[in-house]
Amino acid sequence: MERGHEPAPGADVPIIDGHIDVLQKLLANEDDPVRAFLTGRASGHVDLPRALEGGMHSAFFAVYPPRDRQDTLDDEARVDRARARVDASIRLLARIEEGGRGTFRRITDIERLEDCLRSGRLGAILHFEGLDPIGSDIEMIEEYHRAGLRSAGLVWQRDNKLACAATSGPASSDCGLTPLGRRVVHECNRLGILIDLSHINEAGFKDVAGVSDAPLVATHSNAYVLSPHSRNLKDYQLDAIRDSGGIVGVTFCVLFLRDDLEPSSDTPVETIVRHIDYIASRIGFEHVGLGSDFDGTLVPNDIGDATGFPVVVEALRRHGLSEADLARATHGNWARVLRATWKTEPGTRAECLPRSSPAQAQASGEGMYNA
Ligand SMILES: [Zn+2]
Numbered sequence: 001m002e003r004g005h006e007p008a009p010g011a012d013v014p015i016i017d018g019h020i021d022v023l024q025k026l027l028a029n030e031d032d033p034v035r036a037f038l039t040g041r042a043s044g045h046v047d048l049p050r051a052l053e054g055g056m057h058s059a060f061f062a063v064y065p066p067r068d069r070q071d072t073l074d075d076e077a078r079v080d081r082a083r084a085r086v087d088a089s090i091r092l093l094a095r096i097e098e099g100g101r102g103t104f105r106r107i108t109d110i111e112r113l114e115d116c117l118r119s120g121r122l123g124a125i126l127h128f129e130g131l132d133p134i135g136s137d138i139e140m141i142e143e144y145h146r147a148g149l150r151s152a153g154l155v156w157q158r159d160n161k162l163a164c165a166a167t168s169g170p171a172s173s174d175c176g177l178t179p180l181g182r183r184v185v186h187e188c189n190r191l192g193i194l195i196d197l198s199h200i201n202e203a204g205f206k207d208v209a210g211v212s213d214a215p216l217v218a219t220h221s222n223a224y225v226l227s228p229h230s231r232n233l234k235d236y237q238l239d240a241i242r243d244s245g246g247i248v249g250v251t252f253c254v255l256f257l258r259d260d261l262e263p264s265s266d267t268p269v270e271t272i273v274r275h276i277d278y279i280a281s282r283i284g285f286e287h288v289g290l291g292s293d294f295d296g297t298l299v300p301n302d303i304g305d306a307t308g309f310p311v312v313v314e315a316l317r318r319h320g321l322s323e324a325d326l327a328r329a330t331h332g333n334w335a336r337v338l339r340a341t342w343k344t345e346p347g348t349r350a351e352c353l354p355r356s357s358p359a360q361a362q363a364s365g366e367g368m369y370n371a
Helices: 022-029 033-039 048-054 075-100 110-119 139-146 179-191 202-211 235-243 270-283 306-318 323-341 358-362
Strands: 015-020 056-063 104-106 122-129 149-153 194-196 247-250 288-290
Touching: 015 247, 015 288, 015 323, 022 033, 022 056, 022 075, 033 048, 033 075, 048 056, 048 122, 048 306, 056 075, 056 110, 056 323, 075 104, 075 122, 104 110, 110 122, 110 323, 139 149, 139 179, 179 194, 179 202, 194 323, 202 235, 235 247, 235 270, 247 270, 247 323, 270 288, 270 306, 270 323, 288 323, 306 323
Parallel strands: 015 056, 056 122, 104 122, 122 149, 149 194, 247 288
Antiparallel strands: none
C-alpha cells in the first residue's frame, strides 16, 4: 500500500482464514508457483499481494489427497501419492517463505500467529485435509508435526482408515471412527494438532467429540438449518462445538451458503451474514469465524477473491455487529482456539523436509470444486 493511501472500508480488520486451497492451485497451475504467489500473478483467488490487500494476516493452507480417477490403486499406492503431495506442499511453503524475504512466514506457534496479526505479513498454518498420508503408521503424525503440521482433518472426501467422509452415501452413515482413528485423535491431542471436523460424517463427529480433549472445530462449514448439505453442521453439532470452546469457520462456498444448494456464484454476501448471524445467535459470537475455501470452490461474485474480505466485513457492520464481535469473528476466536489447542513451546521451529521439485505432486489434475 502506498503511503498516505487510506485502506478501503472494511480492510482495517485483520482476518484469520480457516481454510484456503492455494497450495494445490499453485502446484497444479503455475510453472513458477513461488513467483506467482509472491508477485500476485497467481491465477486463483489468493496470492500474497491480494491476501494482504484484503486484510488476510494468516490462513490455514490446506493440502488434500490426490483424487483417484479410477478405483484401481491399492492402499499403498494411494498413501504414496498422498505423501508425495504433502511433501511437495511442505517444500513449497518453505520456498515461499524464503523467497518472501520477511513478508510471509510459516506459523507453528502462537508467537508467530500474533506476530503476523501485528506486523502485516502473511502467515501460513499447515493443514492436511485428511490424514491419508500417514496410512496406518501413527508415528508419521509426529514426523509431520516436526515438518510444521498444526491442523488436520481425519478424512477428506473419501473414507479412509481413520473415519468416513460427510459426502459418503447413506450406507456408511453409521460408520464412525475406526480403532486407528481413535488412536490418531489421542495422538493429535498429545501433539497439539488441531482436529478439523468439516469433512467427517456425523457418526465420526460424535466419536471425536467423545474422545478428543481439544476444542471441536469445523474450519469451513456452515449451518445445516439454512443450507441442508451434509458438509454443513446440524444444531446439535453447533452446540457441541460451543460446549467444547471450539469454532465454526463460516465458508464462502456458494453451495453451502444457499438454501437451494445451487452452485451459483450469483449469491449475495448477505448469505454469509445470515450463516454467521444464525451460528452466533445459537452458540455465541465466541464460536464463529471465517473459513473461506478460496481456491477450492466457487465463491460469491460479490467477493470475487481474497481482496473481497472487506465486502464481508462491511456487510457485517451494516448488519449491526459491534466492533468487538467483528474482531472476534474475523480473527479473535481463531487465535483463542489455536492457543487452547497447540501445545508447542513458543519459538519451536518447523524442520523442513529436504528440497526437491514439486513436479511429482503435479501428476494428478485438479477439479474445479474441491471444497
Ligand atoms: Zn474442504
